[in-house]
Amino acid sequence: MSATTPAAVPRRPALWLRRPRELWSVAVSLVRMRNATPELAADRVVRRFGLVIGLVGTIAAVLELPEIIVQHRAVPLIWTTITFAVAFGMLPVLAVVSLVAGARLVRAVAGAAALGYLAGMALVMPYYYEIAEAPGLIWAHRLVMIGVLAAAVAWRSWLSVGYLVVTAATPGVALYVMFDDTTVLSVVENITRNAGLCLLFLWCVVHARAAGARVDRESVVAGDRAAAVAGTVARERERARFAVLIHDAVLSTLLDASRSGSTGTSAVLRQQARRTLDQLDATRLFGADTGLLDASSAVGFLRAAVHEVNAGIEFTVHRGGNDSELRMPLSAAGPLAAALAEAVRNSLRHAGVPGRRVRREVTATVGAGGLLLVFQDDGAGFDRSAVPADRLGISASILGRMRQLPGGAGFVESEPGQGTTVTLMWANAGSVDDDREK
Template sequence: MEFRKLLCPGDLGGGENTLRLTRMFARFISVGYLAYLAILLPSINMLAPRMDSWWTPVTVALVFGSGLLPGALSFRSDPTPMRVTSGVAAALFLVAAASWPLAWNGPDIGDDDGVWLAFFPGVASIAAVIVWPTVYVFGHLVIGCVAVQVINFVARGETDVGLLAPEIMFAIMFCTLFVGGGVMAMRTGRLLDSTTETTYAAAAVAAAGHARTVERERFDALIHDSVLSTFLIASRGQPKEVVGAMATTALAELDNIRAEAVPDQQFSATEAINHLRAASVEADDTAMFRVLQERDHKTADIPADVIRTMGSALSEALRNSRLHAGPNTTRTVDANLTETGLGVVVADDGAGFDPASVAPHRLGIAVSIVGRLSNLPGGSAHVDTRPGSGTRVYLGWEAR
């Protein structure tokens, strides 16, 4: 465990985006090691006679063998071995560079030649990107570039130390382009994972809040639409049949709450009509409420949110009529139940109006009626009116 932490001091976790990038980098690293092995074989063979006999086969096996492992292990579901071997590959490159002076025997190589380790320090540093913190990665880059350039300097038998510094700086700057890109890519992956996690957490909080709001609105609607409306109708001397039907519906809904009924309950045709009637009476107890139902067809149960939305829009239409249609206006509400839907027409014979003349800040029709139904799946609404000809508001819903 301690050895693993030494080779892999970074976080072994990571989200989906970070893991996807890590696998991509692991395969890129392994392809890079394989390509450099093929390209550098002549250089490896040229240097081998100048080294102790053990050094070349052991170093080639360790450096390139460890470099091929991350890509091979990237196809496993568990990313830990892939990340650990990436750390091993990065560490073994520095070990190989550190062991070179112990095995060097000479003679010097030509000025145009170089020790094969000096050709790919950046690839080893990219392997470190997968598992090490950024400061360790660039530390590895600097140490690796300095080490291999010093090795080249010694192997060529050069004596002008002034030439060494430019070689080191060029190697560091060249490798930094690729290593820096790798660091930024991994950072982007971690940032995206963090943002995704934060978004999911915020969405969960919002969903929980919305659920609480929906549940609260459900209870508010029950008290308002069923209980209080039943009392209101009873106090205004409505027929016993109407009051009794509404009271029965209110008691049934209270029983559903006691039985922990779900918010997306279904309303029967009778319950739907009672709810709409209650909404009509509450908004205008003088409006005539009529029900049109096809006798040959049975209306399927209707979602509660549809009925509540229709009831709210119906009430708003009646309130608007009371405010703007003028005195001595007759208002009617016609509810039409079909096999697959529901239609409501709120009509008056009042003054009417020009829809184009409605001020933008007057949102009663646009938001409370048309907008409310438009946001309901399967819902629709439109207003038919003109000055002097009354107003008809059409509310509709069709099951999908």
């Protein structure tokens, strides 16, 4: 009887090999999630500075470690370890977070790093004499700039300046308090030197963050300006097209009708009148503009339509990662803006509640495939089944427009006392077709 050889079982990689791979996969996933949303210039500046400060601070801590060991030879090891971890522990975390997370988390970690370094300076004080006996300046007083830069990334400029004053003054004040032979002039010189050097780098970070915020503001203004120009062009085209239609079709039909007298109407005149009505109806439904709006211009166009009705209504925009691919025809933007403006007007007319302020807001979600608009108020609300059939504000001006718009849809939800929600959607027919082909 021959012995059977057991089937080879594939061995899983060792834990120490699997763990880095899993961490790398998580990091890549976080980067992809962050890149799915367009980043503001100010946030990009914060992340770049966070990465640089985290890396430089970590390298400086490693380079200072031999000097720290020498200066702390008379200090208990546990106290040295705690001081080092508190002062520098958040810097590598700041570098990693700046790569994989958003600016908000970067600012929070940078603030923790700044406070950690300040706490490290405080933890040096109980063993100040022992550490000062070693040659050279105390390590915690040499790297003040790292804490100041982290503070500049984390907080507003005035808080960063306050942090700079505290950290720059600490070495000189400590010398004055601990050693009797320290003069006021030497303290002032020490503070001035530290503050001057740190202030230069603090100014660079604050100026860069302000420049990023200014770029974001200019981008919004440019988008609104482009939308206003596009809207003006669209209106001029519509006005010219209607003028031609009125002159060539409507007036000629009326003129022929007046010449025919009251004896009867000819077949030619009836056909001409029918053709004129068809042209007007086609114009009402679809329009003839072929101009295209990008995402920023489309949002600005819709925001302008809302603020033309009431400038106090909040307009929030959520952008998808591929919103730059949106191309919205003016013939679609016009009906969508008109339906949204009508929803706002209806709310202003009918949703008021005595004794309190009604909150109204518009949320726009933009992607390559189209637009989603949600208008909400917390006003009086209404029962849709109780609305008379001859009231055209909702049925014709909002829902009717969206039904007639290719790729459009609209919904109105409301209950008495529960407010009203109007949802308007427009899907780019080209993107839908592309998805189906895939």
